[in-house]
Every structure is written in C-alpha cells, then in structure tokens.
Amino acid sequence: MKKPNPHCPVLGCRTDKAHDTDPLVQGMLAEFGSPEKLTLWTRTAMAELSQSICRDLQEKKIFAWLSRLRQPEEIYVRTLYTLFIATKEELPHIVSGDTPNGMMGYYKPVNKLVFEGRGLLDATKPGLTVGSFKPVDALHAGAHGSFSAIMTCIGLAHHPEALPSPDKYIEHVGKYCTYLNYMHEMFKGGKSKQDVLAGVISLHKPASYWAEQQAKIKAATASPPDPPKP
16 A cells, blocks of 8 residues: 655655745646636647647648647546545646646546546457557557557558548547537636536537437326227
C-alpha cells in the first residue's frame, strides 16, 4: 500500500510541498478553476488541434497523424474528469501535471459515469493483419513514437483502406468540440454541474437508446385497437 502524501490527496504523488504553493499552479487554478473558462479553453485547443490532425490525415502524413491521436482523447477525458469527478482537493494536482496523471486513470471513472460503460478505448479489437490490440495502447504507442507505432504506419501505408476517411475523423473530433461548446454555454448560462452532467450523459447515449425511447413513447400514446364487432 502506498502511504498517503501529506501534501497531496492523489495516491502516488511524490510532491514535497502542496501544489498550490507554486505560483504557476496558482495561475492555472485561477484560469481553469472556473468551469466556464475550462470549457472555453479546452474547446479552443480542441478545435485548433483537430484542424491540424485532420490536415495530416488528408495529406497522408500517417506518422504525424498517428503520433497525435491521443491528444484530443486526453484533453476531452481530462476535462470531463476535472469538471464532474475530481474533488476540489485534487484540482491542484491535476493542473500541476505531476505524476500520476495518466489518461487511463481519468478515463475509467469517466467511462463509468459519463459514457455509462460504453467507451471503447480499452476494448480489445482485431489487429490490421494479425493478433489483437486495444485502442488505448495504439494511442500511447503513437504518442511515445515507439517502434510499434512506426510499424503500424508501415502497415497502414500498405493498407490505406484501413485509414479513416478525413471526413469521419473530422466528424469524430467535431463532436468533442460540439460537446465542449454545449458545456461552455450551459455553465455560462449559470447551470449547475449536475444539470450539465445530465445533459452530457444524454449527449453520449447511442442512437439506439433514443430510437428505443421513441418506440416506447409511440407505443404508450398509440390508440387502443377497436373492439371486435359482434
């Protein structure tokens, strides 16, 4: 068992002083402590990043594209965790960037609460030609510039049909921008975190859920059949 750090509530943190004694952390807390500002800046960063990554995909710069795929996912997951799950005491650690700060530590509770267990980052998928993989492992490999990431790029160069279309990827990251903008406008309008969370959970429900709800409403409001004639 890891001993708790008296300076930080996050298990595994090795800081020897409280994070919020650092002037840089104080500045980031002032900027990102507000949900309205946090969603504004992450939405802005996401929009710029998506344009750059999609441009690499359009120009078939496969390694440049692959090496940054983790960034939109990490920004979005970290933002959701910070907004809806993190305690006030955790915030200084999160903005400080000190370890532990791995994406999966944030993703698992976000997947449970916001995505309702439907997230696919740690789902096992079949490999391009052999074996299997988890999307999160591919994201990490690309971000670290590993040999396996280079090998993946070689495989994609030989099988370009396996690359997502630029339009599909733009749509994927565009949803993150749309959801962040929704959160920003809700917080800007004075909505509570619980109200915004409920809306965000609804946004992440699959189309099949809404189709099922519509079917239930239709069945409940349908006129009863005419009684049989004698």
